[in-house]
Amino acid sequence: MSKNTLFDKVNDIHIIKGNQILIGRKVIHEVTSNPASCERLRDEKYELRCPETAFAVMDHILNTKSPDGKPFKDADDELMAKTLEENVRDFGITYFAPGSGKGGICHVVFPEQGIIWPGMTVICGDSHTSTYGAFGAIGFGVGSTQLGHALGSQTIYLDEKLKIRRINFNGKLQKGVDAKDVIMYAIRSLGAKGGNGLAHEYGGEVIDNMGMEKRLTMCNMGIEGGARVAYINPDKITFDYLRGRNYAPKDFEKAVEFWKTIASDKNAVYDDVKDLDVSNLEPMVSWGTASDESIGINEKIPNTNKDALDYMRINAGDSIKGTPVDVVFIGSCTNGRLSDLENAAYIMKGRKVKVRTLIVPGSELVKYEAEKIGLDKIFKEAGAEWRYPGCSMCLSMSPDTLMNKERTGSTSNRNFKNRQGKGAKTHLMSPYTAAATAIEGKIADPREYL
């Protein structure tokens, strides 16, 4: 049984009794904010406890062609947006509306506003809540009913205590190899369900040297390998990122003292330890329809899942490199942060894209900062579309949903069937690889452009 890990320490101070656990932050988006959550509180005439710990955005249904996310694609979306606005008003939830300057994708906005702190428990009706582990917080992705539990009681029940696996990422990454490649490799190595029942603690040389935005990418994708919780121990990089942000604690140094105590001890005991050497890692590309169906860009497509090959209309034994794509999408809660856009711009600068390319910043702040350093001009001159923030093409909820079974090179997080639109064929990749793919119109190795 694990001992003295960050997860154990956070768990210990938040457990109330039995398996009832206290929640420090409740973060909300429009898709899960009403059914069985705020709707239930209204039905029961319950108040929302501790509204000062609740924050909301709108992200999934936004129209990325306009600054306020409108017009929505249909009347159902309009009602969903209106319902979110009513809920945040009536329950006293802090809301970063589209167009306010603080809007965008939940998992991009809440970190950059300094709302998520080390040692916290965070809940969101969204599987990618694992993202917040990048701060050494414990993010639980839940459904709407459990979100309602947290809104109404500030607590949820945990079904069972997770076991803790430490994953050491050893070595030094090659140029052009990104956090996205590292986490895709980890998922491929440990399997789509390798992390079921586990919290993953990421560490080692590679993580120690990784900036916060890249750590957010790593933890964001933790859930794709089954780990409901993925986290990284807070360190100087974490504290430096948080210092001065809008919602960071004002008594910051006192907070840092506490945060230092919450990291896993040197003598922490784990239920399992895995070591992954990533020195020779190549850029990764997904070929199939499950989260562990990815390969290095110079590998051949394997013959392990006929159904996936049929859906993707590719052949075992062929190269993944050179596969033509119809669309490139750079954005999402996985890869919609400034450093992701910088990586893409580095490759696109002075070149032209050969296919339709959507670049969607993860938040209004990311958009502002990107424009301040001229990234928008680089993308526009390359022939790419520079959009307003939103979940966009990551999943089939926004007007950017693919309609014609197109094939994408996408920096999002799921290569499932129909994920980006009915019949859409997704190849997941890093922003570097997506940019190179846009330039060639087929899946390309970004290292040739660096």
Add this chain to the structure above:
Amino acid sequence: MTEKLIIPEKIIKCIRGRAIPKPGNNQNTDDMVYGGQLNLISFKGYGKYLYAEERKNNPNHPLNDPKYSGAKILIGGENFGCGSSREHAPQAFLDYGIKALIAADYAGIFQSNCAATGLIAVTMEKDYVKDLANIVKENPSMEIEIDLEKKLVSYKPHGAYQIGLDIPDNVRESFLNGTWDALGILRSNPKEVKGAMDKIPYFKFK
């Protein structure tokens, strides 16, 4: 010692009914409810969206097969319900009339969503799950009994079979005691919640 809380009208001890075999590993919640259908503000009526894309593209889909209509149990594979946390998936099963799932294992968030919504999700060893799916294909009218008290799955294709089932202890108890619909219970100890908050430094940070 406090008395054990029991909510009689919500107790679920046993599910008995016919089953739909839906084999295959890594069935994700996008498969169960397509993203484009998530934009409704209530869960009522989600049954019609269950596996809708698969059903549209495959006339032989088990949910299109009349011999399985009226089934209360669905038999999946490994890592059932992975991916998105959308509760629309378990809600769609319930609205469709599915009261229990049998699989080799589940993704964590999906399993918690089942527990919180009153959808029984039990596991058996993966070879038994595969065998059971095949037996149901041969005997679609066969009834299966899922007994949470005895932790057994029973069925009688020819001879009688009883296979051990697994379900997290807390979840099993919540079904047997009728306490799975937990919002009211979680709200019943505000002093303890406040006490826990007072002890955690970050709740006091300015």
